[in-house]
Amino acid sequence: MTAAEAPPLRLLYFAWLRERVGRAEEQVALPDGVATVGALRAWLCSRGPGFAAALAPDLPVRCAVNQDFAGPDAPVAPGDEVAFFPPVTGG
Amino acid sequence: MTAAEAPPLRLLYFAWLRERVGRAEEQVALPDGVATVGALRAWLCSRGPGFAAALAPDLPVRCAVNQDFAGPDAPVAPGDEVAFFPPVTGG
Amino acid sequence: MARVGVQTAAFDLGSEAAALLAGRSDIGGLGCFVGTVRDSAAGRPIAAMTLEHYPGMTERAMAAIAAEAEARWALLGCTLIHRVGRLRPGEPIVLVLAAAAHRAAALEATGFLIDWLKTAAPFWKKESFADGGEAWVAARATDDEAAARWRAGAVTPAR
Protein backbone atom coordinates (compact mmCIF):
# COMPACT_ATOMS: atom_id res chain seq x y z
CA MET A 1 0.00 0.00 0.00
CA THR A 2 1.52 3.36 -0.95
CA ALA A 3 1.19 6.56 1.09
CA ALA A 4 -1.38 7.87 -1.38
CA GLU A 5 -3.61 4.88 -0.73
CA ALA A 6 -3.20 4.80 3.09
CA PRO A 7 -6.19 6.08 5.07
CA PRO A 8 -5.53 9.36 6.90
CA LEU A 9 -5.06 9.80 10.62
CA ARG A 10 -7.97 11.35 12.46
CA LEU A 11 -6.54 13.88 14.94
CA LEU A 12 -8.54 15.28 17.86
CA TYR A 13 -7.62 18.07 20.29
CA PHE A 14 -9.31 18.88 23.59
CA ALA A 15 -9.40 21.69 26.17
CA TRP A 16 -6.51 24.17 25.97
CA LEU A 17 -4.78 22.10 23.29
CA ARG A 18 -7.85 22.57 21.10
CA GLU A 19 -7.83 26.32 21.74
CA ARG A 20 -4.12 26.68 20.91
CA VAL A 21 -4.23 24.47 17.81
CA GLY A 22 -7.31 26.35 16.67
CA ARG A 23 -9.34 23.31 15.68
CA ALA A 24 -11.05 20.38 17.39
CA GLU A 25 -10.38 17.83 14.71
CA GLU A 26 -8.57 17.26 11.42
CA GLN A 27 -7.45 14.51 9.09
CA VAL A 28 -3.81 14.24 8.06
CA ALA A 29 -1.75 11.76 6.10
CA LEU A 30 0.73 10.01 8.40
CA PRO A 31 4.14 11.39 7.31
CA ASP A 32 6.89 9.03 6.28
CA GLY A 33 9.00 7.96 9.23
CA VAL A 34 6.34 8.77 11.85
CA ALA A 35 5.29 5.57 13.59
CA THR A 36 4.82 6.48 17.27
CA VAL A 37 2.84 8.94 19.39
CA GLY A 38 6.08 10.73 20.32
CA ALA A 39 7.19 11.12 16.71
CA LEU A 40 3.72 12.31 15.71
CA ARG A 41 3.74 14.92 18.47
CA ALA A 42 7.18 16.18 17.35
CA TRP A 43 6.05 16.38 13.74
CA LEU A 44 2.84 18.25 14.71
CA CYS A 45 4.93 20.81 16.62
CA SER A 46 6.69 21.70 13.39
CA ARG A 47 3.42 22.65 11.68
CA GLY A 48 3.20 26.16 13.11
CA PRO A 49 3.19 28.33 16.23
CA GLY A 50 -0.28 27.19 17.38
CA PHE A 51 0.79 23.58 17.25
CA ALA A 52 4.05 24.35 19.04
CA ALA A 53 2.12 26.23 21.76
CA ALA A 54 -0.10 23.19 22.24
CA LEU A 55 2.34 20.32 21.91
CA ALA A 56 5.85 21.55 22.84
CA PRO A 57 7.85 18.93 24.74
CA ASP A 58 7.72 20.79 28.07
CA LEU A 59 3.90 20.89 28.11
CA PRO A 60 1.81 18.37 30.08
CA VAL A 61 0.19 16.60 27.12
CA ARG A 62 -1.59 13.25 27.19
CA CYS A 63 -2.57 11.10 24.23
CA ALA A 64 -5.08 8.43 23.31
CA VAL A 65 -4.85 6.16 20.28
CA ASN A 66 -8.18 4.72 19.19
CA GLN A 67 -9.68 5.92 22.49
CA ASP A 68 -7.18 4.21 24.78
CA PHE A 69 -4.57 6.18 26.72
CA ALA A 70 -1.21 5.82 24.97
CA GLY A 71 2.34 6.72 25.96
CA PRO A 72 4.97 8.30 23.64
CA ASP A 73 6.22 4.90 22.45
CA ALA A 74 2.75 3.66 21.42
CA PRO A 75 2.51 2.86 17.70
CA VAL A 76 0.50 5.04 15.33
CA ALA A 77 -0.75 3.68 12.00
CA PRO A 78 -2.81 5.02 9.09
CA GLY A 79 -6.49 5.08 9.94
CA ASP A 80 -5.94 5.53 13.67
CA GLU A 81 -7.85 8.06 15.75
CA VAL A 82 -5.26 9.97 17.78
CA ALA A 83 -6.28 12.51 20.42
CA PHE A 84 -4.06 14.97 22.29
CA PHE A 85 -5.27 16.65 25.46
CA PRO A 86 -4.22 17.97 28.88
CA PRO A 87 -4.17 15.76 31.98
CA VAL A 88 -7.81 15.08 32.79
CA THR A 89 -9.66 17.11 35.44
CA GLY A 90 -13.14 15.66 35.69
CA GLY A 91 -14.98 14.30 38.69
CA MET B 1 -31.05 12.12 103.84
CA THR B 2 -32.11 8.63 104.94
CA ALA B 3 -32.64 5.67 102.60
CA ALA B 4 -36.39 6.14 102.90
CA GLU B 5 -36.13 9.69 101.57
CA ALA B 6 -33.68 8.91 98.71
CA PRO B 7 -35.22 8.94 95.22
CA PRO B 8 -35.31 5.51 93.59
CA LEU B 9 -33.13 4.32 90.72
CA ARG B 10 -34.83 4.07 87.37
CA LEU B 11 -33.68 0.83 85.75
CA LEU B 12 -34.09 0.11 82.02
CA TYR B 13 -33.44 -3.12 80.12
CA PHE B 14 -33.13 -3.57 76.36
CA ALA B 15 -33.11 -6.33 73.76
CA TRP B 16 -32.42 -9.83 75.15
CA LEU B 17 -31.75 -8.44 78.62
CA ARG B 18 -35.28 -7.04 78.63
CA GLU B 19 -36.69 -10.39 77.51
CA ARG B 20 -34.81 -12.34 80.21
CA VAL B 21 -35.55 -9.89 83.03
CA GLY B 22 -39.19 -9.88 81.95
CA ARG B 23 -39.65 -6.12 82.08
CA ALA B 24 -38.49 -3.04 80.22
CA GLU B 25 -38.30 -0.70 83.17
CA GLU B 26 -38.61 -0.58 86.94
CA GLN B 27 -37.86 1.63 89.90
CA VAL B 28 -35.82 0.30 92.81
CA ALA B 29 -34.31 1.76 95.95
CA LEU B 30 -30.53 1.72 95.73
CA PRO B 31 -29.48 -0.92 98.30
CA ASP B 32 -27.04 -0.02 101.05
CA GLY B 33 -23.48 -0.57 99.98
CA VAL B 34 -24.20 -0.43 96.24
CA ALA B 35 -22.41 2.57 94.74
CA THR B 36 -21.13 1.44 91.33
CA VAL B 37 -22.46 -0.09 88.11
CA GLY B 38 -20.60 -3.33 88.87
CA ALA B 39 -22.04 -3.62 92.37
CA LEU B 40 -25.52 -2.84 91.08
CA ARG B 41 -25.22 -5.54 88.41
CA ALA B 42 -24.10 -8.09 91.04
CA TRP B 43 -26.99 -7.16 93.33
CA LEU B 44 -29.51 -7.40 90.46
CA CYS B 45 -28.25 -10.91 89.63
CA SER B 46 -29.27 -12.00 93.11
CA ARG B 47 -32.91 -10.98 92.57
CA GLY B 48 -33.92 -14.14 90.69
CA PRO B 49 -33.22 -16.50 87.80
CA GLY B 50 -34.40 -14.06 85.10
CA PHE B 51 -32.01 -11.41 86.38
CA ALA B 52 -29.19 -13.92 86.63
CA ALA B 53 -29.87 -15.06 83.04
CA ALA B 54 -29.66 -11.44 81.89
CA LEU B 55 -26.82 -10.07 83.98
CA ALA B 56 -24.50 -12.97 84.97
CA PRO B 57 -20.82 -11.95 84.96
CA ASP B 58 -19.96 -14.00 81.88
CA LEU B 59 -22.58 -12.29 79.70
CA PRO B 60 -21.71 -9.41 77.34
CA VAL B 61 -23.61 -6.65 79.12
CA ARG B 62 -23.18 -2.93 78.60
CA CYS B 63 -24.47 -0.13 80.81
CA ALA B 64 -25.42 3.51 80.59
CA VAL B 65 -25.87 5.84 83.57
CA ASN B 66 -28.04 8.85 82.82
CA GLN B 67 -27.81 8.01 79.11
CA ASP B 68 -24.02 7.94 78.90
CA PHE B 69 -22.10 4.68 78.44
CA ALA B 70 -20.63 3.66 81.81
CA GLY B 71 -18.09 1.03 82.84
CA PRO B 72 -18.35 -1.21 85.94
CA ASP B 73 -16.55 1.31 88.14
CA ALA B 74 -18.87 4.20 87.26
CA PRO B 75 -20.74 5.58 90.28
CA VAL B 76 -24.47 5.05 90.74
CA ALA B 77 -26.51 7.33 92.99
CA PRO B 78 -30.17 7.60 94.01
CA GLY B 79 -32.23 9.19 91.25
CA ASP B 80 -30.01 7.95 88.44
CA GLU B 81 -31.34 6.35 85.27
CA VAL B 82 -29.37 3.14 84.76
CA ALA B 83 -29.78 1.02 81.64
CA PHE B 84 -28.42 -2.47 80.97
CA PHE B 85 -28.29 -3.83 77.44
CA PRO B 86 -26.28 -6.01 75.03
CA PRO B 87 -23.47 -4.61 72.87
CA VAL B 88 -25.17 -2.42 70.31
CA THR B 89 -25.94 -3.71 66.80
CA GLY B 90 -27.49 -0.82 64.89
CA GLY B 91 -26.41 0.74 61.65
CA MET C 1 -25.49 21.67 62.90
CA ALA C 2 -26.28 18.08 62.04
CA ARG C 3 -29.73 16.74 61.37
CA VAL C 4 -30.25 13.63 63.50
CA GLY C 5 -33.38 11.51 63.48
CA VAL C 6 -34.83 8.24 64.76
CA GLN C 7 -38.02 7.23 63.02
CA THR C 8 -40.17 4.28 62.00
CA ALA C 9 -41.03 5.74 58.58
CA ALA C 10 -38.80 5.32 55.56
CA PHE C 11 -36.50 8.24 54.76
CA ASP C 12 -36.05 9.73 51.32
CA LEU C 13 -32.43 9.88 50.20
CA GLY C 14 -33.12 12.38 47.42
CA SER C 15 -34.96 14.88 49.57
CA GLU C 16 -32.54 14.56 52.49
CA ALA C 17 -29.60 15.23 50.15
CA ALA C 18 -31.45 18.11 48.50
CA ALA C 19 -32.22 19.65 51.89
CA LEU C 20 -28.59 19.42 52.93
CA LEU C 21 -27.33 20.97 49.67
CA ALA C 22 -30.09 23.59 49.29
CA GLY C 23 -28.76 27.09 48.81
CA ARG C 24 -25.16 25.98 49.36
CA SER C 25 -22.35 26.59 46.90
CA ASP C 26 -19.44 26.08 49.29
CA ILE C 27 -19.90 22.31 49.24
CA GLY C 28 -17.73 20.36 46.80
CA GLY C 29 -18.62 16.81 47.76
CA LEU C 30 -21.41 14.90 49.43
CA GLY C 31 -20.75 11.41 50.75
CA CYS C 32 -23.70 9.13 51.46
CA PHE C 33 -24.30 5.72 52.89
CA VAL C 34 -27.59 3.83 52.96
CA GLY C 35 -27.79 0.60 54.92
CA THR C 36 -30.49 -1.85 53.87
CA VAL C 37 -31.98 -5.07 55.28
CA ARG C 38 -30.45 -8.12 53.63
CA ASP C 39 -32.56 -11.16 52.86
CA SER C 40 -30.42 -13.68 54.70
CA ALA C 41 -27.97 -14.02 57.58
CA ALA C 42 -25.25 -16.66 57.21
CA GLY C 43 -27.38 -18.25 54.52
CA ARG C 44 -30.58 -18.43 56.62
CA PRO C 45 -33.45 -16.55 54.91
CA ILE C 46 -34.79 -13.56 56.81
CA ALA C 47 -38.44 -12.50 56.87
CA ALA C 48 -37.96 -9.29 58.82
CA MET C 49 -35.60 -7.30 61.04
CA THR C 50 -36.85 -5.51 64.15
CA LEU C 51 -34.88 -2.59 65.51
CA GLU C 52 -35.14 -1.51 69.14
CA HIS C 53 -33.45 1.54 70.64
CA TYR C 54 -33.07 3.55 73.83
CA PRO C 55 -35.18 6.69 73.33
CA GLY C 56 -33.41 9.75 74.63
CA MET C 57 -29.97 8.21 74.79
CA THR C 58 -30.12 7.35 71.08
CA GLU C 59 -30.58 10.94 70.01
CA ARG C 60 -27.83 12.09 72.41
CA ALA C 61 -25.42 9.48 71.11
CA MET C 62 -26.20 10.27 67.46
CA ALA C 63 -25.76 14.00 68.05
CA ALA C 64 -22.41 13.34 69.77
CA ILE C 65 -21.22 11.15 66.88
CA ALA C 66 -22.27 13.80 64.35
CA ALA C 67 -20.57 16.55 66.36
CA GLU C 68 -17.36 14.52 66.45
CA ALA C 69 -17.42 14.14 62.65
CA GLU C 70 -18.26 17.81 62.10
CA ALA C 71 -15.28 18.80 64.21
CA ARG C 72 -12.80 16.32 62.74
CA TRP C 73 -13.57 17.05 59.07
CA ALA C 74 -14.94 20.62 59.19
CA LEU C 75 -18.15 19.30 57.64
CA LEU C 76 -20.51 21.68 55.86
CA GLY C 77 -23.48 19.40 56.44
CA CYS C 78 -24.29 16.14 58.21
CA THR C 79 -27.43 14.02 58.37
CA LEU C 80 -27.97 10.82 60.37
CA ILE C 81 -31.30 9.02 60.21
CA HIS C 82 -31.87 5.60 61.76
CA ARG C 83 -35.10 3.67 61.49
CA VAL C 84 -36.61 1.53 64.24
CA GLY C 85 -39.42 -1.00 64.30
CA ARG C 86 -40.05 -3.91 61.96
CA LEU C 87 -38.38 -3.74 58.53
CA ARG C 88 -38.47 -6.17 55.65
CA PRO C 89 -35.60 -7.28 53.38
CA GLY C 90 -34.68 -4.56 50.91
CA GLU C 91 -35.91 -1.75 53.15
CA PRO C 92 -33.49 1.02 54.14
CA ILE C 93 -32.37 1.08 57.79
CA VAL C 94 -29.91 3.91 58.10
CA LEU C 95 -28.89 7.03 56.19
CA VAL C 96 -25.62 8.92 56.56
CA LEU C 97 -24.84 12.13 54.64
CA ALA C 98 -21.65 14.15 55.06
CA ALA C 99 -20.84 17.23 52.99
CA ALA C 100 -17.50 19.01 52.81
CA ALA C 101 -15.53 21.33 50.56
CA HIS C 102 -13.58 18.36 49.17
CA ARG C 103 -14.35 14.72 48.48
CA ALA C 104 -11.81 13.09 50.77
CA ALA C 105 -13.32 14.71 53.86
CA ALA C 106 -16.88 13.91 52.76
CA LEU C 107 -16.12 10.24 52.15
CA GLU C 108 -13.95 9.74 55.21
CA ALA C 109 -16.59 11.32 57.43
CA THR C 110 -19.26 9.08 55.86
CA GLY C 111 -17.22 6.00 56.75
CA PHE C 112 -16.55 7.28 60.26
CA LEU C 113 -20.23 8.06 60.88
CA ILE C 114 -21.53 4.64 59.89
CA ASP C 115 -18.74 2.85 61.76
CA TRP C 116 -19.48 4.77 64.94
CA LEU C 117 -23.25 4.52 64.55
CA LYS C 118 -22.81 0.76 64.51
CA THR C 119 -20.79 0.65 67.71
CA ALA C 120 -21.70 3.71 69.80
CA ALA C 121 -25.44 4.32 69.40
CA PRO C 122 -27.94 2.21 71.39
CA PHE C 123 -29.74 0.22 68.70
CA TRP C 124 -30.33 -3.51 68.73
CA LYS C 125 -31.45 -5.74 65.86
CA LYS C 126 -33.53 -8.88 66.08
CA GLU C 127 -33.77 -11.12 63.03
CA SER C 128 -37.02 -12.96 62.28
CA PHE C 129 -36.19 -15.88 60.04
CA ALA C 130 -38.39 -17.25 57.28
CA ASP C 131 -38.47 -20.57 59.19
CA GLY C 132 -40.17 -18.86 62.14
CA GLY C 133 -37.11 -18.57 64.40
CA GLU C 134 -35.91 -15.32 65.91
CA ALA C 135 -32.52 -14.20 67.16
CA TRP C 136 -30.92 -11.04 68.45
CA VAL C 137 -27.98 -10.08 66.25
CA ALA C 138 -24.66 -10.45 68.06
CA ALA C 139 -22.19 -7.59 67.97
CA ARG C 140 -19.36 -8.30 65.54
CA ALA C 141 -15.67 -7.92 66.27
CA THR C 142 -15.22 -6.57 62.74
CA ASP C 143 -17.52 -3.66 63.59
CA ASP C 144 -15.45 -2.88 66.66
CA GLU C 145 -12.30 -3.00 64.57
CA ALA C 146 -13.84 -0.70 61.95
CA ALA C 147 -14.76 1.81 64.65
CA ALA C 148 -11.33 1.51 66.24
CA ARG C 149 -9.68 2.61 62.97
CA TRP C 150 -10.89 6.13 63.71
CA ARG C 151 -9.75 6.16 67.32
CA ALA C 152 -6.14 7.29 66.93
CA GLY C 153 -5.56 10.55 68.74
CA ALA C 154 -9.25 11.18 69.25
CA VAL C 155 -12.21 10.62 71.49
CA THR C 156 -12.81 6.91 71.99
CA PRO C 157 -16.27 5.80 70.96
CA ALA C 158 -17.98 4.99 74.23
CA ARG C 159 -19.08 1.40 74.66
Add this chain to the structure above:
Amino acid sequence: MARVGVQTAAFDLGSEAAALLAGRSDIGGLGCFVGTVRDSAAGRPIAAMTLEHYPGMTERAMAAIAAEAEARWALLGCTLIHRVGRLRPGEPIVLVLAAAAHRAAALEATGFLIDWLKTAAPFWKKESFADGGEAWVAARATDDEAAARWRAGAVTPAR
Protein backbone atom coordinates in the same frame (compact mmCIF):
# COMPACT_ATOMS: atom_id res chain seq x y z
CA MET D 1 -23.60 -4.45 34.85
CA ALA D 2 -22.92 -0.85 35.67
CA ARG D 3 -25.00 2.08 34.53
CA VAL D 4 -22.69 4.68 32.98
CA GLY D 5 -23.82 8.01 31.58
CA VAL D 6 -22.54 11.33 30.26
CA GLN D 7 -25.20 13.99 30.07
CA THR D 8 -25.84 17.73 30.17
CA ALA D 9 -29.02 17.41 32.26
CA ALA D 10 -28.97 17.20 36.03
CA PHE D 11 -29.23 13.70 37.51
CA ASP D 12 -31.56 12.73 40.32
CA LEU D 13 -29.78 11.06 43.23
CA GLY D 14 -32.99 9.67 44.72
CA SER D 15 -34.26 8.04 41.55
CA GLU D 16 -30.82 6.70 40.56
CA ALA D 17 -30.43 5.10 43.99
CA ALA D 18 -33.99 3.74 43.86
CA ALA D 19 -33.36 2.24 40.41
CA LEU D 20 -30.21 0.54 41.63
CA LEU D 21 -31.90 -0.88 44.75
CA ALA D 22 -35.24 -1.77 43.13
CA GLY D 23 -36.28 -5.37 43.69
CA ARG D 24 -32.99 -6.22 45.42
CA SER D 25 -32.73 -7.68 48.88
CA ASP D 26 -29.16 -9.01 48.65
CA ILE D 27 -27.70 -5.51 49.01
CA GLY D 28 -26.64 -4.48 52.52
CA GLY D 29 -25.03 -1.14 51.81
CA LEU D 30 -25.10 1.59 49.19
CA GLY D 31 -22.26 4.09 49.03
CA CYS D 32 -22.79 7.35 47.16
CA PHE D 33 -20.77 10.37 46.19
CA VAL D 34 -22.08 13.55 44.61
CA GLY D 35 -19.57 16.15 43.42
CA THR D 36 -20.83 19.71 43.14
CA VAL D 37 -19.53 22.97 41.68
CA ARG D 38 -17.96 25.14 44.37
CA ASP D 39 -18.38 28.90 44.29
CA SER D 40 -14.70 29.76 44.39
CA ALA D 41 -11.28 28.42 43.46
CA ALA D 42 -8.37 29.47 45.67
CA GLY D 43 -10.55 32.30 46.95
CA ARG D 44 -11.50 33.65 43.48
CA PRO D 45 -15.28 33.65 42.98
CA ILE D 46 -16.56 31.40 40.21
CA ALA D 47 -19.53 32.22 37.98
CA ALA D 48 -19.63 28.90 36.13
CA MET D 49 -17.74 25.72 35.32
CA THR D 50 -17.70 24.28 31.80
CA LEU D 51 -16.99 20.60 31.32
CA GLU D 52 -15.67 19.22 28.05
CA HIS D 53 -15.15 15.53 27.30
CA TYR D 54 -14.06 13.12 24.58
CA PRO D 55 -17.27 11.48 23.32
CA GLY D 56 -16.80 7.79 22.76
CA MET D 57 -13.64 7.45 24.79
CA THR D 58 -15.39 8.86 27.87
CA GLU D 59 -18.02 6.14 27.91
CA ARG D 60 -15.36 3.47 27.31
CA ALA D 61 -13.20 4.78 30.13
CA MET D 62 -16.14 5.03 32.55
CA ALA D 63 -17.26 1.49 31.71
CA ALA D 64 -13.73 0.21 32.27
CA ILE D 65 -13.48 1.99 35.64
CA ALA D 66 -16.86 0.60 36.71
CA ALA D 67 -15.90 -2.92 35.59
CA GLU D 68 -12.69 -2.70 37.61
CA ALA D 69 -14.67 -1.73 40.73
CA GLU D 70 -17.29 -4.41 40.15
CA ALA D 71 -14.56 -7.04 39.93
CA ARG D 72 -12.51 -5.84 42.90
CA TRP D 73 -15.41 -5.52 45.33
CA ALA D 74 -18.00 -7.97 43.92
CA LEU D 75 -20.40 -5.07 43.62
CA LEU D 76 -24.14 -5.73 43.36
CA GLY D 77 -24.74 -2.41 41.61
CA CYS D 78 -22.76 0.50 40.23
CA THR D 79 -23.80 3.81 38.67
CA LEU D 80 -21.54 6.51 37.26
CA ILE D 81 -23.03 9.68 35.81
CA HIS D 82 -20.94 12.67 34.77
CA ARG D 83 -22.36 15.93 33.50
CA VAL D 84 -20.83 18.06 30.76
CA GLY D 85 -21.52 21.57 29.54
CA ARG D 86 -21.87 24.75 31.56
CA LEU D 87 -22.72 24.36 35.25
CA ARG D 88 -23.23 26.96 37.94
CA PRO D 89 -22.01 26.90 41.56
CA GLY D 90 -24.03 24.49 43.66
CA GLU D 91 -24.97 22.32 40.70
CA PRO D 92 -24.09 18.60 40.80
CA ILE D 93 -21.33 17.45 38.43
CA VAL D 94 -20.84 13.78 39.11
CA LEU D 95 -22.69 10.90 40.76
CA VAL D 96 -21.15 7.64 41.96
CA LEU D 97 -23.21 4.81 43.45
CA ALA D 98 -21.78 1.47 44.57
CA ALA D 99 -23.83 -1.27 46.23
CA ALA D 100 -22.51 -4.36 47.95
CA ALA D 101 -23.52 -6.95 50.53
CA HIS D 102 -21.56 -5.09 53.21
CA ARG D 103 -20.73 -1.47 53.91
CA ALA D 104 -16.95 -1.63 53.71
CA ALA D 105 -17.03 -2.79 50.09
CA ALA D 106 -19.68 -0.23 49.14
CA LEU D 107 -17.77 2.68 50.64
CA GLU D 108 -14.34 1.59 49.43
CA ALA D 109 -15.67 1.13 45.90
CA THR D 110 -17.28 4.58 46.05
CA GLY D 111 -13.93 6.14 46.93
CA PHE D 112 -12.14 4.17 44.24
CA LEU D 113 -14.67 5.14 41.58
CA ILE D 114 -14.47 8.88 42.20
CA ASP D 115 -10.68 8.80 42.50
CA TRP D 116 -10.32 6.99 39.19
CA LEU D 117 -12.99 9.06 37.45
CA LYS D 118 -10.92 12.12 38.32
CA THR D 119 -7.72 10.74 36.86
CA ALA D 120 -8.63 8.20 34.17
CA ALA D 121 -11.70 9.51 32.32
CA PRO D 122 -11.29 12.21 29.64
CA PHE D 123 -13.08 15.21 31.13
CA TRP D 124 -11.68 18.75 31.38
CA LYS D 125 -12.97 21.64 33.47
CA LYS D 126 -12.77 25.31 32.61
CA GLU D 127 -13.56 27.82 35.31
CA SER D 128 -15.32 31.09 34.41
CA PHE D 129 -14.61 33.57 37.16
CA ALA D 130 -17.00 36.22 38.42
CA ASP D 131 -14.42 38.84 37.36
CA GLY D 132 -14.72 37.73 33.71
CA GLY D 133 -11.53 35.65 33.52
CA GLU D 134 -11.41 32.05 32.44
CA ALA D 135 -8.94 29.26 33.12
CA TRP D 136 -8.65 25.56 32.47
CA VAL D 137 -8.34 23.68 35.74
CA ALA D 138 -4.88 22.13 36.17
CA ALA D 139 -4.61 18.49 37.16
CA ARG D 140 -3.69 18.14 40.81
CA ALA D 141 -0.94 15.95 42.21
CA THR D 142 -3.23 15.11 45.14
CA ASP D 143 -5.72 13.57 42.71
CA ASP D 144 -2.98 11.41 41.21
CA GLU D 145 -1.94 10.34 44.70
CA ALA D 146 -5.54 9.51 45.63
CA ALA D 147 -5.87 7.35 42.51
CA ALA D 148 -2.50 5.71 43.15
CA ARG D 149 -3.71 4.49 46.57
CA TRP D 150 -5.79 1.91 44.73
CA ARG D 151 -3.07 0.77 42.40
CA ALA D 152 -1.35 -1.89 44.53
CA GLY D 153 -1.57 -5.28 42.89
CA ALA D 154 -4.07 -4.14 40.31
CA VAL D 155 -4.57 -2.64 36.91
CA THR D 156 -2.92 0.76 36.75
CA PRO D 157 -5.30 3.54 35.79
CA ALA D 158 -4.15 4.52 32.32
CA ARG D 159 -2.96 8.07 31.91
